[in-house]
Amino acid sequence: MKLAELLSQKRIVLPLEAESLEEGVRRVLHQMQLTPAGGVSLDGFSESDLRKPSPRTLLVVERGGEGAVAGLGISPEPLPGEGGEAVRIILIIHAGRRSRIREEALDALVDLLADPEVESALLTADSKATVLGLSRLMGFRLAGEMRVGDYMTPLSYRIFPDTPIGEVADLMARKSLAAVPVVGKGLEVLGIITSGEALKHTLAGRGGGSSQTTLARDVMSRSVLCVTEDQNLNDAATMMSNRDLAQMPVVREGEIVGFLTREAVLRALLSD
Numbered sequence: 001m002k003l004a005e006l007l008s009q010k011r012i013v014l015p016l017e018a019e020s021l022e023e024g025v026r027r028v029l030h031q032m033q034l035t036p037a038g039g040v041s042l043d044g045f046s047e048s049d050l051r052k053p054s055p056r057t058l059l060v061v062e063r064g065g066e067g068a069v070a071g072l073g074i075s076p077e078p079l080p081g082e083g084g085e086a087v088r089i090i091l092i093i094h095a096g097r098r099s100r101i102r103e104e105a106l107d108a109l110v111d112l113l114a115d116p117e118v119e120s121a122l123l124t125a126d127s128k129a130t131v132l133g134l135s136r137l138m139g140f141r142l143a144g145e146m147r148v149g150d151y152m153t154p155l156s157y158r159i160f161p162d163t164p165i166g167e168v169a170d171l172m173a174r175k176s177l178a179a180v181p182v183v184g185k186g187l188e189v190l191g192i193i194t195s196g197e198a199l200k201h202t203l204a205g206r207g208g209g210s211s212q213t214t215l216a217r218d219v220m221s222r223s224v225l226c227v228t229e230d231q232n233l234n235d236a237a238t239m240m241s242n243r244d245l246a247q248m249p250v251v252r253e254g255e256i257v258g259f260l261t262r263e264a265v266l267r268a269l270l271s272d
Helices: 021-031 103-113 116-123 128-132 165-175 195-206 233-243 262-271
Strands: 050-054 057-063 068-080 086-095 179-183 189-194 247-252 255-261
Touching (some): 021 057, 021 068, 021 086, 050 103, 086 116, 103 116, 165 179, 165 189, 179 255, 189 195, 189 247, 233 247, 233 262, 255 262
Parallel strands (some): 057 086
Antiparallel strands (some): 050 057, 068 086, 179 189, 247 255
């Protein structure tokens, strides 16, 4: 996702007319249709979300909500702020919860905005079209590939090999779980029990079978295909499709931390 995909002409305020830095930020946010013109204060942003690439440029990161969008304001005169600031360029990045905008990308954007050539090109831009034609800035990539960790369901429950299957089935029924991992002492994945397997052994128990003494280790599927949080979501989706898997365990340094479900992958791919 490049900056050009987030910043349209209607989200550029040129020239930015404001009496103060705070008012300038409010006007850009208003142009982005994120807040009413008088409904935000710089005090509401953390220090890490207000970054100064140079004395004349301010990068504001607005978090929350969904999706990603950007706004830009360029003032013909310095906008006075606290501590004698004299900002003229205000770039606001709205980073939604699943926008895939990483902190390292924001750090790299700060470095780019600090480049005198980029800053000068913005300050001398005479139109919105000129701003959108700045290839170094507009071509900057803010968001990377979709990763498994952004779309997994965090792990809530785990069981151990000696847990009776009756307890496992009861847990899955009460919590509406499609699958539960069986883990070892180091929380490493030993196997998986699905709701289908739990149902089969529950029926056996109701028919007078020996399932009442059956343990998780006797039922679990030991051949488990796992993915990591940093793995590409498209690659994980391909594996799930090729093997007809409804869910896959997600691991971090060998320890299970969640599940990637078929439904979550489908929603992610369609929204992207």
